[in-house]
Amino acid sequence: MTTSDSDFDSPGFVLAMLDWLERREESPAAVDESLELLADRRRRLLLEVMRTYGEELTLPDAAEEVAVRETGRKVTELSAERVANVYISLYHDHMPRLVEADLIEYDQERDLVIPLEMR
Structure with missing residues (x-):
């Protein structure tokens, strides 16, 4: 609600x-x-996305889903620039903090975000 x-x-x-x-x-x-x-709301949304899906997601897919939840718009209504901005902030700011806190894992070689439950 x-x-x-x-x-x-x-x-x-x-x-x-x-x-x-x-x-x-x-x-x-x-x-x-x-x-x-x-x-930070974006970190909460990334954690929420990872819990919702419960499986590995590519960072581009996770960024897209975070952008959808931030805006309340359908993915088809989002600009590529908006999703790219979310991707960049996740990659450079939010994911490193969550990885360091041992809440998610990131496989840079495959660009995969791995939820806590799968480790």
């Missing part, structure tokens, strides 16, 4: 997250690192 920004209860969400975190035993540094990784 998607809600508009005006319907979102930010204080309620933050308080619920704090309650959830209190019941966990993660270190403050681990929580900070996790929240930093999830702070």
